[in-house]
Amino acid sequence: MLDLLSTFSVEQIILYTVMLILAIKGAIDLGSWCYNQYKIKFNKDHDAITKQNTLEEHYQKCLSQHKESIARYEEINNKLDVLTKTMDERVNQIEGKIDQLTVSNMHDIKGWIVDKHHILTKRGWVDDFTMDILEKRFSDYKKEGGNSYVGGLMEELRALPHTIPEGEE
Numbered sequence: 001m002l003d004l005l006s007t008f009s010v011e012q013i014i015l016y017t018v019m020l021i022l023a024i025k026g027a028i029d030l031g032s033w034c035y036n037q038y039k040i041k042f043n044k045d046h047d048a049i050t051k052q053n054t055l056e057e058h059y060q061k062c063l064s065q066h067k068e069s070i071a072r073y074e075e076i077n078n079k080l081d082v083l084t085k086t087m088d089e090r091v092n093q094i095e096g097k098i099d100q101l102t103v104s105n106m107h108d109i110k111g112w113i114v115d116k117h118h119i120l121t122k123r124g125w126v127d128d129f130t131m132d133i134l135e136k137r138f139s140d141y142k143k144e145g146g147n148s149y150v151g152g153l154m155e156e157l158r159a160l161p162h163t164i165p166e167g168e169e
Contacts (some may be wrong), residue, residue, distance in 0.1 A: 005079075015164065040165065106144040106145060112137065113134065113141070113149070113150050113153055116134060116157070117156065121160065124161070126157055126161075131157065134157060138150065138151075138154050152169050
């Protein structure tokens with residue numbers, strides 16, 4: 001060992017040691033590469049195993065995406081259920097208000113026709129324009145579910161003359 005130290009310097013010994021380590025590593029890498037090449041060339045199942053691994057990876061990826069899609073679908077479906085319930089409640093409220101407005105309008109028409117009946121029967125005649133409006137309002141009244149009371153009033157109004165009686169001009 002003393003001879004070794006006297007023949008070579010410390011730097012040379014370190015350099016030779018590093019070169020020896022690199023040569024060993026290169027030999028191991030070469031052996032590994034040769035072994036892999038051997039497996040590829042002579043292992044008939046290598047391609048099948050590679051394809052199987054690729055298919056398995058693809059399947060797992062698709063399965064993960066499918067699970068995410070189902071989770072999103074369920075989230076959207078739950079939100080849609082809440083919105084549908086809210087919309088149903090709102091539509092029911094609006095329908096109730098429309099029904100109330102229809103009844104209120106029917107009573108307004110009834111009151112208007114009764115007022116016109118009193119005025120026109122007292123006057124003793126009805127002009128064509130007013131009669132046309134009365135007929136249209138009565139038609140709306142019937143569509144809204146009005147009763148026969150106003151129908152009787154309309155018969156009386158239809159029976160009135162449609163021109164100004166002589167002497168009232």
